[in-house]
Amino acid sequence: MSITANDPTRKTWLEVPENSDFPIQNIPFGVFLTRDDIITIGTRIGDTAIDLGALHQLGYFEGIPLTDDIFLQDTLNDFISDGKKTWRLVRNRIAEIFDTSNESLRDNEEHRQVVLFTLDEIEMQMPVQVGDYTDFYSSKEHATNVGTMFRDPDNALLPNWLHIPVGYHGRSSSIVPSGIPIHRPQGQTKPKDADEPVFGPSKRVDFELEMAFITTDANHLGEPIPIDEAEDYIFGLVLFNDWSARDIQTWEYVPLGPFLAKNFASAISPWIVTLDALEPFRVKSPKPEKKLLPYLQSTGKRSFDIELEVFIKPENAEETRVSKSNFRHMYWNMSQQLAHHTVNGCPVLSGDMMGSGTISGPTPDSYGSMLELSWKGEKPVKLSDGSTRTFIEDNDTVIMRGFCQKDNYRIGFGEVSTKLLPVFEPKKK
Amino acid sequence: MSITANDPTRKTWLEVPENSDFPIQNIPFGVFLTRDDIITIGTRIGDTAIDLGALHQLGYFEGIPLTDDIFLQDTLNDFISDGKKTWRLVRNRIAEIFDTSNESLRDNEEHRQVVLFTLDEIEMQMPVQVGDYTDFYSSKEHATNVGTMFRDPDNALLPNWLHIPVGYHGRSSSIVPSGIPIHRPQGQTKPKDADEPVFGPSKRVDFELEMAFITTDANHLGEPIPIDEAEDYIFGLVLFNDWSARDIQTWEYVPLGPFLAKNFASAISPWIVTLDALEPFRVKSPKPEKKLLPYLQSTGKRSFDIELEVFIKPENAEETRVSKSNFRHMYWNMSQQLAHHTVNGCPVLSGDMMGSGTISGPTPDSYGSMLELSWKGEKPVKLSDGSTRTFIEDNDTVIMRGFCQKDNYRIGFGEVSTKLLPVFEPKKK
Numbered sequence: 001m002s003i004t005a006n007d008p009t010r011k012t013w014l015e016v017p018e019n020s021d022f023p024i025q026n027i028p029f030g031v032f033l034t035r036d037d038i039i040t041i042g043t044r045i046g047d048t049a050i051d052l053g054a055l056h057q058l059g060y061f062e063g064i065p066l067t068d069d070i071f072l073q074d075t076l077n078d079f080i081s082d083g084k085k086t087w088r089l090v091r092n093r094i095a096e097i098f099d100t101s102n103e104s105l106r107d108n109e110e111h112r113q114v115v116l117f118t119l120d121e122i123e124m125q126m127p128v129q130v131g132d133y134t135d136f137y138s139s140k141e142h143a144t145n146v147g148t149m150f151r152d153p154d155n156a157l158l159p160n161w162l163h164i165p166v167g168y169h170g171r172s173s174s175i176v177p178s179g180i181p182i183h184r185p186q187g188q189t190k191p192k193d194a195d196e197p198v199f200g201p202s203k204r205v206d207f208e209l210e211m212a213f214i215t216t217d218a219n220h221l222g223e224p225i226p227i228d229e230a231e232d233y234i235f236g237l238v239l240f241n242d243w244s245a246r247d248i249q250t251w252e253y254v255p256l257g258p259f260l261a262k263n264f265a266s267a268i269s270p271w272i273v274t275l276d277a278l279e280p281f282r283v284k285s286p287k288p289e290k291k292l293l294p295y296l297q298s299t300g301k302r303s304f305d306i307e308l309e310v311f312i313k314p315e316n317a318e319e320t321r322v323s324k325s326n327f328r329h330m331y332w333n334m335s336q337q338l339a340h341h342t343v344n345g346c347p348v349l350s351g352d353m354m355g356s357g358t359i360s361g362p363t364p365d366s367y368g369s370m371l372e373l374s375w376k377g378e379k380p381v382k383l384s385d386g387s388t389r390t391f392i393e394d395n396d397t398v399i400m401r402g403f404c405q406k407d408n409y410r411i412g413f414g415e416v417s418t419k420l421l422p423v424f425e426p427k428k429k
Numbered sequence: 430m431s432i433t434a435n436d437p438t439r440k441t442w443l444e445v446p447e448n449s450d451f452p453i454q455n456i457p458f459g460v461f462l463t464r465d466d467i468i469t470i471g472t473r474i475g476d477t478a479i480d481l482g483a484l485h486q487l488g489y490f491e492g493i494p495l496t497d498d499i500f501l502q503d504t505l506n507d508f509i510s511d512g513k514k515t516w517r518l519v520r521n522r523i524a525e526i527f528d529t530s531n532e533s534l535r536d537n538e539e540h541r542q543v544v545l546f547t548l549d550e551i552e553m554q555m556p557v558q559v560g561d562y563t564d565f566y567s568s569k570e571h572a573t574n575v576g577t578m579f580r581d582p583d584n585a586l587l588p589n590w591l592h593i594p595v596g597y598h599g600r601s602s603s604i605v606p607s608g609i610p611i612h613r614p615q616g617q618t619k620p621k622d623a624d625e626p627v628f629g630p631s632k633r634v635d636f637e638l639e640m641a642f643i644t645t646d647a648n649h650l651g652e653p654i655p656i657d658e659a660e661d662y663i664f665g666l667v668l669f670n671d672w673s674a675r676d677i678q679t680w681e682y683v684p685l686g687p688f689l690a691k692n693f694a695s696a697i698s699p700w701i702v703t704l705d706a707l708e709p710f711r712v713k714s715p716k717p718e719k720k721l722l723p724y725l726q727s728t729g730k731r732s733f734d735i736e737l738e739v740f741i742k743p744e745n746a747e748e749t750r751v752s753k754s755n756f757r758h759m760y761w762n763m764s765q766q767l768a769h770h771t772v773n774g775c776p777v778l779s780g781d782m783m784g785s786g787t788i789s790g791p792t793p794d795s796y797g798s799m800l801e802l803s804w805k806g807e808k809p810v811k812l813s814d815g816s817t818r819t820f821i822e823d824n825d826t827v828i829m830r831g832f833c834q835k836d837n838y839r840i841g842f843g844e845v846s847t848k849l850l851p852v853f854e855p856k857k858k
Contacts, residue, residue, distance in 0.1 A: 223853055
């Protein structure tokens with residue numbers, strides 16, 4: 001089925017600001033609370049939010065096999081379970097409805113009243129209930145930087161790194177959408193010269209610039225997903241800030257991996273941009289440096305050219321861009337990640353989220369974490385207000401943005417923005 | 430509120446076999462499919478399964494604040510969200526209904542017909558939808574054995590082990606109830622003398638004897654749970670077999686922890702035994718060998734005396750007991766685990782599951798995994814049919830059982846039984 005929603009010549013009767021991340025060719029999916037306190041599934045064109053639940057009730061999706069309440073839900077999980085064919089039919093139909101030549105909704109004031117919202121009339125929610133969240137470690141530059149800093153510059157990559165897309169399980173319950181503030185975590189750390197660990201606020205709170213993909217129901221217990229089918233099970237992507245506490249991590253992570261250093265919070269951009277919408281921006285992954293086992297051999301263009309930026313905004317000051325990277329730097333692509341994740345028969349379900357790992361580029365201004373940008377605190381990063389940062393300070397807001405662009409055709413992700421509040425103070429009883 | 434359900438003198442009008450794990454003092458909670466293909470929440474007394482949905486519809490829970498459909502669900506998550514006070518009211522009421530002196534249901538043939546089932550009329554399901562699953566590593570004997578085998582017998586424990594209940598995130602989607610067969614996983618391993626990794630079936634599939642506790646909604650993002658409140662958020666426990674593939678684990682787990690070596694399957698006993706039912710079997714945890722940071726200092730009896738056994742049953746042969754351990758061997762208790770898990774503000778929700786880690790005792794016959802019992806394959810374990818095992822073979826069934834006993838008072842968990850099938854063969858297309 002052709003993805004007519006991607007037609008680059010299509011224009012919409014809605015107003016779309018120049019350079020918007022959300023032209024009519026994007027049509028992402030999200031969940032929002034409306035001015036009437038109703039939760040619904042929606043999409044966005046320009047700065048207009050569109051209530052898909054209302055559109056469906058009014059009959060605009062006639063002919064597409066959808067249950068009546070598929071968009072009247074507080075997560076996208078059931079819609080994602082409907083599968084790729086249905087996602088395409090719906091995106092194509094939305095493109096038609098908002099095509100400049102289509103009068104049906106355009107000229108129906110009453111319908112427009114219940115379907116369209118300005119952005120300040122809605123509040124974005126978590127788009128999916130995340131069953132399981134997995135984080136990979138798929139940027140060679142990031143793995144090399146970390147290995148150089150903490151192990152051996154001459155053998156920075158561990159022996160398995162070039163053979164397997166290394167990954168580990170993360171915590172779903174602490175994934176929040178953009179805009180939700182988080183607290184500086186407390187925990188155990190072991191200062192270098194101390195004999196015993198101490199307890200207190202983390203002194204090395206960091207972001208990690210990642211993207212995450214969201215899956216549909218892919219396989220049953222025991223059944224691997226072949227690499228060439230992997231993309232059939234990927235619904236779309238979001239920006240992902242994998243908040244980290246470096247000092248807690250150092251003390252806890254051997255031998256079973258990061259735990260409290262990561263599970264206090266991760267944040268995502270709230271609009272899921274479909275894999276279909278990213279189609280024009282396919283690129284090849286870097287050539288593997290080792291011969292891969294057959295289940296990991298991927299052909300064609302399985303990665304995407306997505307520009308990524310990270311900004312730090314101190315309280316009462318302007319934001320400063322501290323990193324500029326690109327998703328295409330990833331050594332391992334999503335098809336390889338999903339084939340690896342399931343090769344042992346691990347079941348992948350609708351709403352599962354898989355993070356890329358920190359996306360660092362080859363140059364020091366493209367590193368995806370403060371750990372790397374400040375080289376474990378040795379090189380403070382200058383902000384435009386004159387202050388410097390080695391890690392994130394209380395009341396700083398970290399903002400990540402991402403978009404694909406070719407000439408005037410731009411598909412963006414919006415942003416994930418999270419303010420770091422001071423340590424949580426329990427209310428006096 | 431007193432736990433009248435625990436009254437050791439109470440007798441029931443239902444038949445209960447001698448030495449049953451499920452006397453009227455147990456009253457565990459589970460989910461089952463009935464002969465009419467209806468999913469419901471239930472309990473069990475002796476060998477009788479009791480439909481709590483039907484009991485509630487018939488008015489037997491009058492006076493307890495419960496929504497009408499609280500037991501007509503396919504998971505216990507909502508009931509668990511109702512909190513400890515409600516769990517107690519319901520367990521106390523069930524004890525009354527089935528008390529030998531209570532005529533209301535006993536003498537109502539019509540009601541009994543819709544409420545009571547024999548075990549062969551039902552099929553046990555997953556009792557909860559597990560949001561997040563965490564596995565700890567809390568047996569000192571197990572950590573010492575593993576450290577001795579793979580690192581240094583003189584420094585078997587890593588430096589953090591005596592200071593923090595080490596844990597890591599696991600995969601929820603592959604947790605199955607007792608009775609569901611699993612497949613031998615395939616994956617990458619690196620044979621000792623090989624230059625490159627190879628792909629194939631794991632040659633070292635193992636069980637891990639664990640227990641897991643199930644939580645209710647405990648805290649919000651950012652908010653720690655004080656150790657003295659931790660038990661308020663624990664609903665109950667199940668037996669837990671954390672299936673593992675040792676050869677896959679060896680190659681993949683540095684630096685981010687076990688991943689495919691674990692996430693192909695974990696299995697649980699289907700009846701959740703409440704913390705309340707275990708009350709008479711409280712014991713103290715082992716004395717900490719290091720001074721703990723205040724948030725981990727626990728007082729009183731925070732562990733439980735639960736006898737645990739593991740059996741291997743080859744195809745067409747009798748089962749052989751290969752291990753006999755006890756939950757009380759755990760160095761870190763559940764209160765410490767939950768306080769640690771949330772000290773950084775990580776949210777814990779209803780249905781979350783937390784594994785203890787392999788429960789090994791001090792003697793070689795009490796080790797909780799084949800890795801330890803066969804000392805990484807060097808000492809084959811004899812079975813009663815004359816065969817030997819170093820790890821688990823195709824078509825073996827691994828069975829774990831657990832119970833508390835004091836004189837004639839016994840509270841048991843039933844069993845978790847899982848058959849290991851050969852590698853999954855995809856159907857020809």
